[in-house]
Amino acid sequence: MLIFRTERPGDGDEIDEVVYAAFDRPAEADLVLALREQGAISVSQVAEYEGAVIGHLTMSPVLIDGEDLGWLGLAPVSVWPDCQRQGVGSGMIKEAINAANELDWAGIVVLGEPAFYRRFGFRPARELGLNCPYLGVGDAFMALALKQPAPQGLVTYHPAFDQL
Numbered sequence: 526m527l528i529f530r531t532e533r534p535g536d537g538d539e540i541d542e543v544v545y546a547a548f549d550r551p552a553e554a555d556l557v558l559a560l561r562e563q564g565a566i567s568v569s570q571v572a573e574y575e576g577a578v579i580g581h582l583t584m585s586p587v588l589i590d591g592e593d594l595g596w597l598g599l600a601p602v603s604v605w606p607d608c609q610r611q612g613v614g615s616g617m618i619k620e621a622i623n624a625a626n627e628l629d630w631a632g633i634v635v636l637g638e639p640a641f642y643r644r645f646g647f648r649p650a651r652e653l654g655l656n657c658p659y660l661g662v663g664d665a666f667m668a669l670a671l672k673q674p675a676p677q678g679l680v681t682y683h684p685a686f687d688q689l
């Protein structure tokens with residue numbers, strides 16, 4: 526049975542393996558480790574199938590024009606390669622959005638495929654007046670406001686993202 530749940534103590538090694546496998550390189554797994562070590566993970570969702578972790582996503586706080594306004598950055602999202610395109614990533618993202626809402630966060634930004642993230646309610650961040658710190662990403666930088674009014678400004682991710 527496939528279940529979606531929040532990360533529990535002891536999941537760390539399996540999460541590390543899933544992130545590494547999904548991206549086929551260590552950078553994103555190292556990022557998750559760095560965020561965890563620095564206490565910067567606000568939402569950590571896993572997908573578990575028959576007791577094994579097959580998917581993981583992280584949300585960490587972002588700043589808007591240097592201020593903490595209760596917004597989160599969704600990244601990275603990882604699904605074990607053999608388990609991709611079967612709804613695992615979508616299920617985790619929906620659960621994580623619900624969790625962020627319940628935890629009273631104000632909004633979420635993500636850098637990803639617009640056609641994929643639009644289905645969860647994300648829209649190009651620049652339509653809301655939110656700008657990305659990375660050049661040339663265009664509409665791939667997306668935002669979902671959980672509270673209104675949404676703020677405007679330059680979004681900056683946790684410093685651990687600088688190593689990517």
Ligand SMILES: CC(C)(COP(=O)(O)OP(=O)(O)OC[C@H]1O[C@@H](n2cnc3c(N)ncnc32)[C@H](O)[C@@H]1OP(=O)(O)O)[C@@H](O)C(=O)NCCC(=O)NCCS
Pocket residue numbers: 547548600601602603604605608609610611612613614615616637638640641
């Ligand atoms: C991207 C990812 C998290 C999606 O999870 P998933 O379980 O495969 O996705 P779902 O089955 O829920 O949804 C399928 C949708 O994902 C999108 N998608 C999945 N893999 C994709 C890929 N390699 N390229 C582009 N879009 C992709 C498609 O839009 C697809 O939509 P469709 O079914 O209409 O074709 C997963 O494929 C993954 O881990 N990829 C490698 C790591 C990565 O690139 N992460 C995202 C950047 S943070």
